[in-house]
Amino acid sequence: MPKFTVTFMCSECGAESLRWAGQCPACHAWNTLQEFQVRKALSGRSRSISAQRGQAVEPTGARPVPLSEIEPDSAPRQPLAWGELNRVLGGGIVPGSLVLVGGEPGVGKSTLLMHAAQQIASSGGRVLYASGEESPQQIRLRAARLGPLSPRILLLAENDLDAICEAIRAESPRLAIVDSIQTVTDAGFEGGAGSVTQVRESAARLMRLAKEIGVPIFLVGHVTKEGAIAGPRVLEHIVDTVLYLEGDRRQELRILRATKNRFGSADEIGVFAMGEAGLEEVSDPSAALLGNAAVASPGAAVVAALEGTRPLLIEIQSLVNKVNNNYPPRRIASGMDINRLLMLIAVIEKRASVSLGQSDIFVNVAGGIRITEPAADLGLALAILSNTRDKPLPDGLVVIGELGLAGEVRRVGQLDRRLQEAARHGLTRALIPAGARAGRHAGLEIVEVRTLAEAISAAHLSHMRSGELIKEPEVSVP
Numbered sequence: 001m002p003k004f005t006v007t008f009m010c011s012e013c014g015a016e017s018l019r020w021a022g023q024c025p026a027c028h029a030w031n032t033l034q035e036f037q038v039r040k041a042l043s044g045r046s047r048s049i050s051a052q053r054g055q056a057v058e059p060t061g062a063r064p065v066p067l068s069e070i071e072p073d074s075a076p077r078q079p080l081a082w083g084e085l086n087r088v089l090g091g092g093i094v095p096g097s098l099v100l101v102g103g104e105p106g107v108g109k110s111t112l113l114m115h116a117a118q119q120i121a122s123s124g125g126r127v128l129y130a131s132g133e134e135s136p137q138q139i140r141l142r143a144a145r146l147g148p149l150s151p152r153i154l155l156l157a158e159n160d161l162d163a164i165c166e167a168i169r170a171e172s173p174r175l176a177i178v179d180s181i182q183t184v185t186d187a188g189f190e191g192g193a194g195s196v197t198q199v200r201e202s203a204a205r206l207m208r209l210a211k212e213i214g215v216p217i218f219l220v221g222h223v224t225k226e227g228a229i230a231g232p233r234v235l236e237h238i239v240d241t242v243l244y245l246e247g248d249r250r251q252e253l254r255i256l257r258a259t260k261n262r263f264g265s266a267d268e269i270g271v272f273a274m275g276e277a278g279l280e281e282v283s284d285p286s287a288a289l290l291g292n293a294a295v296a297s298p299g300a301a302v303v304a305a306l307e308g309t310r311p312l313l314i315e316i317q318s319l320v321n322k323v324n325n326n327y328p329p330r331r332i333a334s335g336m337d338i339n340r341l342l343m344l345i346a347v348i349e350k351r352a353s354v355s356l357g358q359s360d361i362f363v364n365v366a367g368g369i370r371i372t373e374p375a376a377d378l379g380l381a382l383a384i385l386s387n388t389r390d391k392p393l394p395d396g397l398v399v400i401g402e403l404g405l406a407g408e409v410r411r412v413g414q415l416d417r418r419l420q421e422a423a424r425h426g427l428t429r430a431l432i433p434a435g436a437r438a439g440r441h442a443g444l445e446i447v448e449v450r451t452l453a454e455a456i457s458a459a460h461l462s463h464m465r466s467g468e469l470i471k472e473p474e475v476s477v478p
């Protein structure tokens, strides 16, 4: 039995604390400090810390080397059949890397990794799929839906970390998958599967193993309802790469988003669609997103948002409902930050002189996508105004621009990429920030706007009195 020291860690922010407290001293969340054990140092403090963190430890006696003499990435990446997956990984799987694939239960993590396994198998590599989540029969059933069953995919139904590590060592596969990290237990530590100690120690051990034998390991991690990978955010510090699979289970689109990548860009996304035979890559997500766009309905606007290096045309929908009661109006945002929405509502009220204090406002980003970019501000504001005035935005319009508190339309990065995407998908008119110096794009008329007010008139929403045309719901007053 190894010697332990006991520490506490916040399951929200990953901060460590020597004593238990009701409130995390770092992020001030309540009741999030959980006990966990750390193996005592083997030799020297720094060595143990980097080893605990799962980082590669330099052998003692390493000497400084001139940067120019360092060999470039020696081990080639292993590309997968899907460009969407390679993009998120930074070009393929790096040997010896530890990759965390997080997401809510049921979003499609096991399905995605089984696809990856089949792609490696069909290019002649062996894959070890260790699962403590499902029975071998269930896994076989899923794999058979996705493609032909390959003898090169080895299944290990096991929760015990020792057994999993032993199998990875013995088989030395081209890829190992552990589904999920929350079901794995290290017998050397106390605590049940999924506890902070177990999740953290198991991941750190798998990290050391991956580095030692050069086998890439993918971990599945379920996300708790708070949004952190269960077992704390610390898991994110341990692994090389963190990918989140997002999407609405009831819709088909899935976004795989890199939030950390030691071997590539950390804000790339890959887009997939879930269907009868598992996932498919979607190499033209704008087409998929616009395909469902409600034609010219009041409250809908198309924006061009950047995800990583890639522009996406996304439809935003809004619903503004006048209510006759004394409750504070409701503001509900799905697919975007609620605080951003509240700010935009304030800007609209002030700068477009529209009163929204008696209206519930709902906004929704179509396709289950999440917009994190201020470049969608102006589009969202016009969507809200369009619904308020019950008048659709002109056909073929794309709206690009950040909205400042003074109602000014601010410039956004990579404007031409966005415009190019809009032109490519047959949109005909773009509202863009004034002075942004856009290039020419065939078929796309470009209209520069300086303020929200100018955008309103360019979008033909202005020739109505402000605040009018909100249909009064019929209420029967007792």
Ligand code: TYD
Binding pocket: 103, 104, 105, 106, 107, 108, 109, 110, 111, 112, 142, 145, 146, 274, 275, 276, 277, 278, 279
């Ligand atoms: P799964 O990969 O088991 O999710 P996770 O591992 O993230 O918990 O995927 C589960 C969902 O995906 C399930 O609701 C059914 C759906 N699905 C399909 O729609 N088509 C398919 O071919 C497969 C395999 C799953």
Ligand code: MG
Binding pocket: 109, 110, 111, 133, 179
């Ligand atoms: Mg699963």
